[in-house]
Amino acid sequence: MTQVKYMRYGTKVERRDAAFFKEIQMKLYMHQAACSLSPHIIARELDLEVEIVPVERGTYRTADDTDYLAVNPNGYVPALVLDDGEVVLEGPAIVQRLAELRPQAGMMPQDLRARAQLQSLLNFISTELHKPMTQMFNPAYAPVRDVLQRHVAGRLNWVSTRLDVNPYLMGEAFSLADAYLFVCLNWCQWLGIDLSEWPRLVVFMLRVGKRPGVQAALAAEKLAPHSGGVFFAPQKAA
Missing domain, CATH: 3.40.30.10 (Glutaredoxin)
Structure with missing residues (x-):
């Protein structure tokens, strides 16, 4: 074998x-x-x-x-x-x-401090956004859905502050963490989370969604923009 x-x-x-x-x-x-x-x-x-x-x-x-x-x-x-x-x-x-x-391409920082910051953000998104949001999709978690939604809202409060000054989570440059956050935020459309409560996150979605690499991935997965380009969902059959 x-x-x-x-x-x-x-x-x-x-x-x-x-x-x-x-x-x-x-x-x-x-x-x-x-x-x-x-x-x-x-x-x-x-x-x-x-x-x-x-x-x-x-x-x-x-x-x-x-x-x-x-x-x-x-x-x-x-x-x-x-x-x-x-x-x-x-x-x-x-x-x-x-x-x-x-x-x-510089997307994996060589500087140890920057690399630790990136890995911290990836872990934060994985455990504090990705996991509870996927649980919200699962009917088995319906009894605690409100708890999960409050948890996610609190974490969105924090991640929004990362975008107070800079366009991306790590500063001026698009990073691995930005792609991950973009994907998780795109699920808000199906989870009843009103992203307009976090204007910086709406701007972030619009900014990331315009990147050529992001557009190429979305097109390949047949995901079309809606809600003014904030979200992307499967294209409807003609």
């Missing part, structure tokens, strides 16, 4: 049951408009050649009938498979791995 390297937040694990990774090209497994949109955006921003592979919810099958559970046994997206068969799981780890493939 072919050995495949797995990486999850920097920890390598070996699996031996994935022979289909032979002669692999770099692939990003995704769902439309899900958290996988964040690494999709980063790949476009970095001009990396990545094959975007949709995964069917529920069946865990891809368009070429691959069993996604052989890629990520947890079943959720995203997962990145590199040319050498290395598999990277978890969005914050994936975007950092992608940035390392284009170090000249």
Whole structure:
């Protein structure tokens, strides 16, 4: 059997049951408009050649009938498979791995203080926005939905202050954290969160949504602008 390297937040694990990774090209497994949109955006921003592979919810099958559970046994997206068969799981780890493939772009800071700040923001978005917002989509959490919404609102209060002066979370330059925040904020349209309560976040969405790399990722996932370009949703069939 072919050995495949797995990486999850920097920890390598070996699996031996994935022979289909032979002669692999770099692939990003995704769902439309899900958290996988964040690494999709980063790949476009970095001009990396990545094959975007949709995964069917529920069946865990891809368009070429691959069993996604052989890629990520947890079943959720995203997962990145590199040319050498290395598999990277978890969005914050994936975007950092992608940035390392284009170090000249400067999206993975070499300065230790800036890198710690970036990783802090990625972890904040992952735990304080991404997780509770996905729980709000899940009917099982309906009894505590109001609690989750208040939690998210409080965190949006804080993240909005990061944009008091600068256009992006890390300052003047677009970062890995900005792509992640953009994707999470886009879910507000489906969760009943009125983003107009945070005008800086509305401006942020408009600014990020105009970036060519972001537009390319949105177009590839067939996500069309609405609400004045603040949000992006699946295009309606003609």
